[in-house]
Amino acid sequence: MSTTSHEEVRADAAKLANEEDAFLWRWFCGLYDEGRIRWCKSAQGWLVSIDHKHLATEHDFDAAIRMARQRYFSGGRQRLERSSQSVVR
Numbered sequence: 334m335s336t337t338s339h340e341e342v343r344a345d346a347a348k349l350a351n352e353e354d355a356f357l358w359r360w361f362c363g364l365y366d367e368g369r370i371r372w373c374k375s376a377q378g379w380l381v382s383i384d385h386k387h388l389a390t391e392h393d394f395d396a397a398i399r400m401a402r403q404r405y406f407s408g409g410r411q412r413l414e415r416s417s418q419s420v421v422r
Contacts, residue, residue: 361398372397 364370364383372381372394379397381389389400
């Protein structure tokens with residue numbers, strides 16, 4: 334792969350990532366403005382609920398919002414499984 338081609342691939346990937354992030358945070362802002370999304374920090378991580386349904390618990394806020402969005406658009410609440418990042422008691 335030539336340097337120019339490699340640079341084009343990187344630029345395209347960066348553009349796609351920026352578009353996905355913009356969509357995510359516009360979605361978040363819309364829910365926030367409507368009072369439909371809630372989050373809080375707990376010992377288990379960031380808990381995120383949409384329309385009073387708990388959709389995600391992750392150690393990182395960004396990851397929790399992304400997981401909540403994924404579950405929201407998948408048609409409902411999926412079973413929340415412990416990730417490898419779960420707090421050990």
